[in-house]
Amino acid sequence: MDRKPEFQMPRGVSVRAFKTEERIQVAFSYRGVECRELLPPQKITKTAVQLAGGLRMEIQRKVENGDFVFRDYFPNSSKLAKFESGSGKKVVNLGKLMDAQAAIYERQEANKKMSASTVAAYVKALKSEKMKQWRDRDVSDVAPSEIRAWIAAFNVTAKTAKNFITPMRSIMRDALNDDRITLDPFSRIALPQLLKQTARDSEYKIDPFSREERVKLIEACRPDERPLVAFWFETGLRPSELHALRWSRIDLPGKRLLVDIVQVEKKEQEFTKTAAGTRWVDLSPEAIAALEAQKPITLLANDHVWHNPRKGQFWETADQMRKTLWVPLCPRAGIEYRNPYQVRHTYASSLLTAGENPWYVGEQLGHADVSLVFSTYGKFIHEDYQKPTRQPNLKVV
Template identity: 50%
Template sequence: MKIRTFAAGDRLQVAFTWEGQECRELLPPSPINKSSIQRAASLRDEIRRKIKEGSFSYGNYFPDSPRAATPKKASTLMESLLTKQLETYQRQVENSQMSPSTYGGYKKALTGERMRRWHGLQVQDVTPSMLREWVGEMDCTSKAIRNTLTPLRSVFEDALNDELIEFNPFDRVALTKLIRQTAKASDYVVNPFTAAERAALLNACRPDERPMLQFWFGTGLRPGELQALEWRHIDWDRCTARIEQNQVAGVIKAPKTAAGIREVDLDASTIAALKAQRPISEAKGPRIWLNPRDGKPWSTDAQVRKTFWLPVCTRSGVEYRNPYQVRHTYASMLLTAGQNPWYVAAQLGHEDVEMVFRTYGRFIREDYQKPSPQLRIVGNG
């Protein structure tokens, strides 16, 4: 803000940046004193705020300015649109249209360091070449790249529908090819537990811990499916467990796909685990597996990992792997025992057998070369 001197008297001038250009506008003539200077400062702050929000109209503030004579399409800062997108996701969570875990992933993407690349830019200034360069520099797995791009793509789709941009820059980027060429290979390794390791883990469990791990090794459920399993899902006569619920970030919901709703066969070992668990949890509510520390249902994968899995691994002396390796162990055991891959896919809740062949078909550990007499063998091989 400056005081400009003219023959007719001094006037206040405010300065701000609009659409990438430095703008200076004179305020109407008035006595220059502390109050008028404060009003001018407040006006400048209001203008800057509206520019950041994308709601600034030049003609409303300076109707006699040459800049107001040729109205332009409203411009919007990217950080404002990113914030609005996050608010949209928040409303979807409140209306039960989006799970909290999905929202958490989108929030991480929208507020993360990578997304700051677009701060300070108007939405119409983002070009396809800028997107290609940004994706090419991510240095992460294809899944991580796609999770980051999903909310950003929605921002541009809304901007196009609101006529803030003439075209969606994503439509001019060959994303599939670009991600394939630039994504980093996942360093996650499928590393099933050997028979000796499984025995060590089970032996390291306390009596109130062992049934759950024994059941988990014998069913290969996803962590959320294990947490959500209820006594009503067990068919004792047919020796099956019906999987129709999954818990994600504390929320119980149906599996993502129709194949996720299934019946998992139970062998003598898993039936024995259920019978051992009955006096521990059946009278406390519908859930089968409870946190031994407080006798309440598990709420998240992280809670299972920190409260149960990590302590058991430490006590057993077995090299730590994440809990999902229990599922990989189950699949590898079935395949090594000669089970039909289509049957294994159905037991795991996969939509087709492709993932079984890709992930497990070639993986046979040394101690799996000859099926053990105690190895679980069920279904039509």
């Protein structure tokens, strides 16, 4: 049994009283196992228990850093065989937990709790090279120092890094709740500071096409490509929204279209990135002209508005359109390549440069908060932006 000495005991240090002697005991956690180990027989003094406290801190530090060797400290312990042979300790393979986490994300997507794009990013991360080092590890044998080193070596932007970190954090949190580990390694990591120190700055920049470049791009299109490109510049839809657009969502008399479906990773969903993403988008005369030009090609099918002309069917992914349409188009037009998402940026910056109200622009883009318009396109906003230029559309119910 434990005995409480007259002097104060360091945390995790106690004195065990036996029939013939008293021994100092230190408590710590290793590989998910609570350990209470006796130190060699010695006189119980204040100095002895203080040294025991220092020893416990040293053990905890080595456990956290991943370089603690149990035999070096407690060669006669009854737990030694457990740590060296694995007997008596149930190993929980991280690879299996990763596969289970991927399945959870896919169920959340099916239940419309997560977007297809988010699920695709997390599942791709779980199956990536960066995760391989963990797949054969026991979940209880992962030190915070290893996680820190793993994150520091990413060499990606903070946004991309979170695609790897988020699934791993979920796995560790569940393992803690299921008593598979006694310490979540992420609880010992200052993630914001670590990412700030190690993440790479994004090289992506907002670089809209000028009016002259837009004209060149549209003129360089093949006849079966031109309506789509002209329409995209006039509506600024996200690629997922553009690919999913149906003729049934076009209101030509009302000069508007309804965005309520997206298509991501070959999957169609009847909801958009945010609640604000479901919206009416106004159609300019140029956008209407592009739709009229597209009617003979796809209207009779009464399905998707925009087809991949090389296959005669709707676009499946944004990458497909980028490679087969956009990459060849830029050099044909004599334009330095910029990624196709710059079309959306061109639409937004053009409206703001023309004096449109930022709230109206944010609504047209499907932003949940106008602050995103100011932070992304601030340099294009007029000083007198408070002056309303158009009435907001009716909210889509």
